[in-house]
Amino acid sequence: MKHLLPTEAWGLLQQRRDEPLETAPLFVDVRMEIESLYVGRPPGVVNIPWYEYPDLMPDPARFVRQVEEESGDKARTVLLICRSGKRTVEAGQALEAVGFTDVVNILHGFEGELDEHFKRSTLNGWRKEGLPWEQM
Known part of the structure; x- marks a missing residue:
């Protein structure tokens, strides 16, 4: 598994954005749907x-199956x-275990690590880097 900073991941996505849909990188948000939205x-x-609410238990087989379909x-x-870049390590390992060969973990995730005041998006992460994002 590769580990890229958010800016490096964004650069990779931009570099390969003109590829056909079926070969362009697949960008997967592994957070619960409510978090993502x-x-x-x-x-x-x-x-x-x-994993998803209310169980909050990973289901690697379901996850892998859905990524395979996508x-x-x-x-x-x-x-x-x-x-924060933690769930993606386990998810990436599950993908590699079934034969995915080019898995990238985005370090620090979307919101980043907690600072000394227990707040995110202040130290690192996709949002802290000022990269494009949307919100419901």
Whole structure:
């Protein structure tokens, strides 16, 4: 699994944006749908939760199956983002375990790590870097 900073991941997405849809990187938000919608998300991301409310328990088989359906090819680049970059490591490992060969974890995720005041988006992360995002 590769680990890229948000700015590096955005650069990769921009570099490959003119590729046909079936070969362009698949950008997956592994957060719960409510997080993705209300907290915000990068444009063009596909939401495939690693776990969902109310269970809050990962379902790797379901996750892998949904990514397989979206990607169409295990050689396709899959970029993973979550809140802080933790869930994506487990999700990426599950993808690699079934044969995905180009999995990218976006370090620090969308909101980044907690600062000394227990707030996110102040130290690092997609939003802190000023990269494009949208909110419901």
